[in-house]
Amino acid sequence: MTVDRIGERLRRYRRAANKTLNEVAAESGLTASFLSQAERNLTGVSITSLANIAKSLGIPLNALFDQPSQHQPDSHHGQRVRYTIGGQPLAYERLSSNFPGNLINAVKMSMPVGYQSELISHEGAEFAFVLSGQITYTIEGRSYPLGAGDSVHFDAGKPHCLANVGDEVAEVLTVTTMGLFDDRPTA
Numbered sequence: 001m002t003v004d005r006i007g008e009r010l011r012r013y014r015r016a017a018n019k020t021l022n023e024v025a026a027e028s029g030l031t032a033s034f035l036s037q038a039e040r041n042l043t044g045v046s047i048t049s050l051a052n053i054a055k056s057l058g059i060p061l062n063a064l065f066d067q068p069s070q071h072q073p074d075s076h077h078g079q080r081v082r083y084t085i086g087g088q089p090l091a092y093e094r095l096s097s098n099f100p101g102n103l104i105n106a107v108k109m110s111m112p113v114g115y116q117s118e119l120i121s122h123e124g125a126e127f128a129f130v131l132s133g134q135i136t137y138t139i140e141g142r143s144y145p146l147g148a149g150d151s152v153h154f155d156a157g158k159p160h161c162l163a164n165v166g167d168e169v170a171e172v173l174t175v176t177t178m179g180l181f182d183d184r185p186t187a
Contacts, residue, residue, distance in 0.1 A: 006086035007041035009064050010053065014039070017057045027056035029121040029159075044088035046117050047107065051180055067181060070097045082110075090115055095173070098181045105180040111135065111170045116163040124177030126156040133170025137162045 014024055014035075021032040021039075028035075029052055037043040045053075054061040061067070068081035080093040095106040111133070128137065129151040137144045137152050139160045144152050154160070156176060164170040 005041050006045060006050075006065060007039045010035070010045075011039040013057045013059055013063065017059075019057065024053060024056045028052035030118065034118055041086070043118070044090065045085060046090065046120070047085060047092060047180055048122055048176070048178065049118055049120050050085065051178055052120065052122050061180070068094055070094050070181070073097055080108075090117075094181065096175075096181070103177055104175055105178065106173065106175045107180065109172045109174055111162075111164040111172065113164055113167060113169065115170075117161045119159050119161045121159045122156050122176075122178050124156050125153065126160070126178075127151065127153040127175045128162070129173045131171040131173060133164060133168050133172075134166030135162055135170050135172060136165045 014021070021035045024030075025032040025035055028049070030049060034043065035053075038045045038049075050064050051061050054064055065085050066083075068083060075095050075097075080095070082091050082093050084091050089112040091110040093108040093110075095108055096102070096104060098105075108131070128146075130146045130148050132148050134145070134147050137146065137154075137160060139152075139154050140158045145165070146152060156178060162172075
C-alpha cells in the first residue's frame with residue numbers, strides 16, 4: 001500500500017468512483033465541507049466515518065487505512081496493536097475478530113483531552129462504555145455526559161458525535177453492529 005495520507009486516498013478513490021463530494025456526503029451521512037477538509041488532510045476522520053465513506057465508494061475499508069487483523073476469538077491486554085488513522089490523536093485497539101455472520105464490532109478508543117468527533121449517522125446500533133475519563137455523547141442534539149462506569153446504547157442512524165470533556169485521556173469501549181473491519185486483502 002502506498003504511503004500517501006488518508007486525504008489523498010479518499011480523493012483518489014472518490015474520483016475513481018466518479019462521485020462528487022456532495023454524492024459521497026449524501027451517501028455517507030457526512031457533509032461535503034467535512035469531506036473536503038478530510039481530503040485536504042485538514043481534519044481527522046473517525047473509523048466510523050471511514051466505514052461509511054468506503055461503503056459509499058464501494059471499496060473495502062482497509063483500502064483507506066491499515067488496520068490490524070484479529071483472527072483469534074481472544075484478545076489480551078498488552079498484546080493488541082494500538083493504531084491511529086493517518087496519525088490522528090484518537091487511538092484504537094481492535095477487540096473483536098471477524099468471521100462469517102459476525103454482527104458486532106468492538107474497539108477500545110483512547111481520546112485525548114479536547115477531542116471531538118465529527119457528526120455522523122450510520123447503520124445499526126452503537127453501545128459505548130466509559131472505562132476512564134469524562135466524555136459527552138450528543139445524539140440528535142441531546143447531550144449525555146458520561147464518566148467511568150457509565151454507558152450509552154442507541155440507534156446509530158440518529159446523528160451523533162462524542163467529545164472528551166474531561167482533563168485527562170478518556171478510554172471508551174465501543175461496540176457497533178456497523179462493519180468496521182474488513183480483513184480481506186485489497187486488490
